[in-house]
Amino acid sequence: MRSWPGLIAASLKPASQVFDNSLIPHTWKFSNYVDVWHELPLLHWVFNSVSIALLAAGFVAVSSSIVAFGFAYFRFPGRNFLFGLVLATMMLPASVTMIPTYLIWKQTGLLGTWVPLFGANLFGSAFYIFLQRQFYLGLPRELFEAARVDGASSWHAYRRITLPLLRPAFLVALVINLMNVFNSFPIIWAMTHGQPGYSTTTTTVFMYILKGKDLGESAAMSVVNFGLVVIIVGLFLKISRWKAEVD
Numbered sequence: 001m002r003s004w005p006g007l008i009a010a011s012l013k014p015a016s017q018v019f020d021n022s023l024i025p026h027t028w029k030f031s032n033y034v035d036v037w038h039e040l041p042l043l044h045w046v047f048n049s050v051s052i053a054l055l056a057a058g059f060v061a062v063s064s065s066i067v068a069f070g071f072a073y074f075r076f077p078g079r080n081f082l083f084g085l086v087l088a089t090m091m092l093p094a095s096v097t098m099i100p101t102y103l104i105w106k107q108t109g110l111l112g113t114w115v116p117l118f119g120a121n122l123f124g125s126a127f128y129i130f131l132q133r134q135f136y137l138g139l140p141r142e143l144f145e146a147a148r149v150d151g152a153s154s155w156h157a158y159r160r161i162t163l164p165l166l167r168p169a170f171l172v173a174l175v176i177n178l179m180n181v182f183n184s185f186p187i188i189w190a191m192t193h194g195q196p197g198y199s200t201t202t203t204t205v206f207m208y209i210l211k212g213k214d215l216g217e218s219a220a221m222s223v224v225n226f227g228l229v230v231i232i233v234g235l236f237l238k239i240s241r242w243k244a245e246v247d
Contacts, residue, residue, distance in 0.1 A: 072136035
């Protein structure tokens with residue numbers, strides 16, 4: 001319960017008092033935020049963080065919903081076996097797949113760009129495919145059969161029938177992946193080779209701490225990073241609620 005209050009308190013302390021275990025600073029140092037703003041290209045890193053997170057989360061939510069629709073709606077030989085293979089990939093930890101993924105993107109020549117940070121999300125994610133497929137299976141199949149009788153194609157049924165009904169599961173996938181990507185450090189650092197132009201607020205916070213920089217300023221950057229996540233998620237929820245009221 002004291003983690004976030006402690007972080008906010010640390011962001012308002014001099015470096016020598018960061019670990020004094022006090023929620024009320026003995027010496028207030030509001031200049032930590034000002035110093036971070038002036039010393040670092042914070043706006044550029046905020047733009048990188050938001051852009052990468054939105055692209056990755058948007059692509060994985062959309063692509064996973066399409067794959068999940070195929071597994072739930074279409075009946076073809078080997079469907080359950082293929083779905084089992086998709087689920088089996090969930091047992092591979094990220095630390096195991098990071099090096100092969102790095103080598104694949106290296107062969108494409110796209111390392112050091114944004115593409116590896118969201119490119120793989122174009123093919124969906126096992127967890128979100130499973131999540132959204134289970135939601136699809138709860139929908140009456142008669143909805144799709146009636147649409148087909150009316151001449152609707154499978155793509156039209158997906159876009160006009162399932163997507164509006166899928167909104168809760170779609171938002172869950174979007175928000176969870178948004179936070180995961182936003183807080184990712186090793187993947188972003190590895191795929192961009194740590195280039196300052198492609199840095200995000202999360203990678204900068206980690207490197208700031210690892211290099212032994214001012215811990216008060218590091219805490220200030222962490223507070224800014226957390227605030228961005230809250231703002232983005234809040235906007236998504238607000239927009240989705242407004243869209244539901246309009247519909």
